Amino acid sequence: MSSIPGIVAINTFREAVRDRVLYNLIFFALLMIAAAVLVGGISIGIERDVIVNLGLTAISLFGIIMAIFIGVGLVYKEIEKRTLYSLLAKPVRRWQFLVGKFGGLLLTLMVNTALMTLGVAAALLYVAHKFESSDLTILIAIYFVLLELALITALALFFSCFTSPMLATLYTLGIYVAGVFAPDIRDIGLITTNPAIKTVAQCIYYVLPNFHNFNIIAAAAHKVVVPHALIWQNTLYAVLYSALLLLAASTVFSGRDLK
């Protein structure tokens, strides 16, 4: 990683680690241990389902919290503390800095998710005593969580380029929640007879990032096979949407005065 975005990414990752961001893993580990012990005692026949549901939901929730709360401060903090001044006076383009910050947080989230995945696997082994081939769906679900986190990070970074962390948190969280309910917004457009509402609902549906498709936790818990097309679609969607957000962020940030 000798490119400038790579150098910035590694530094961002180091910052997260030294800021004890990965301490959330302790809570996650405690949650998994408690779940494994309790589920074994009270859930007969559905131990695996409960562990997968709980584990994946926790992975997703912990990741979303990290992506939003760290993401919104990625650029803002560097401007406020003026740490960015020395860097941008060097041969570093602003988009390289942004891509590096994005990559660094994504790397942090990937490491965090990978470690939490090990925790889920251990809890699963404790209650089910073995792995099955259908458990592969769990890994696909985790991959989708990572795609979702990439999109949320790009959103948070975009807002971080021009507004305060508090507002950026509100915007990112608001768009995330709306994006989770994207199909419902589309349905409003389908059932309404008002052409104005129909148009608005359709516009919102197509413009908002659709987070609904990334959630296959229930399918993973019930060993439902995930179609390959969905994997490609979600990958392409997350990559393109994140790239667009980064492009927009770069455009906004490249013309911004750093006061």
Place this chain on the structure above:
Amino acid sequence: MSTPAIEIEGLTKDYAVGFWRKKMRRSLDHLTLQVNQGEAFGFLGPNGAGKTTTLKLLMGLIFPTSGEARIQGRSIADIGMHRQIGYMPEQPYFYDYLTARELLDYFARVFGFNRAEREVRIKKFLDRVGLSASSDVQLRKFSKGMLQRVGIAQAILHDPQVVFLDEPMSGLDPIGRREVRDIILELKNQGKTIFFSTHILSDAEMLCDRVSVLVGGKLQGVGAPRDIVSLDVQGMEILFEAHSGVPLPPEFSTKATHTGDRYRIEVPEADLYSALEKLKSSQARILSVAPLRPSLEDYFMKMVARQKSSAPAPEPIATGVAS
């Protein structure tokens, strides 16, 4: 004739202010300036004069409303130009989770130095700014003065041709100031161009080939400190000791200030000899006679006062373009 190290032409910066951001406040007003290769150039001005704005414009951290600037003949919008410059921001603050060594390594990587080169440079510049003993301490534990030194180290790490320092002496104790002065002189001896803003006029007087004074976003004057301070003799200062039992002439006893037996008086240059005669006749012991010249501080204060009163008359030294 070599390309000037820094060329600034009509650089202007307006900021939108107010709730609706419709009002504009001018922070820098048509600054035109040239700095020659190898010069140590002091950029003086009171708080809010536009010094930091100028430096930020040159670094590409903010964008000009109008005007342009070139460094080493290349536009400030040219990212490649940044390889040839070093910059220390005012009151530098760095990633506090990094050690000084890690921070310099981070910046050295940006310039593409390999591991061996990085190690050599980091050691050399940590030694140079006197931070070798603290190289593995996290920056969060550094004092303001130590951060200032790290700031200088990261600005010169890649051996730039032009070095910009924003208030490099602020926050430093006398030893730190002396060390920074030595670094600036060393850079100057290496043929680097140094452009630094400062409030500390004695440092500017000591270090700079030329200085400029900026007040209210407008350039008030540019010139060599010696030109500014030796424009004319404003009078003569006589230090003397009175003889016990012999009274001083009346004009001396009223005009002179004294500490113990020692007196100090300022007289017009034309009256010097008659004043000395009178002192001789009253058996006073002359300790010293020195011409009174305006200091850089006097010049600076005069410029600030003139700008405040909006008097348009230019100062007799070169104003505006200077090379």
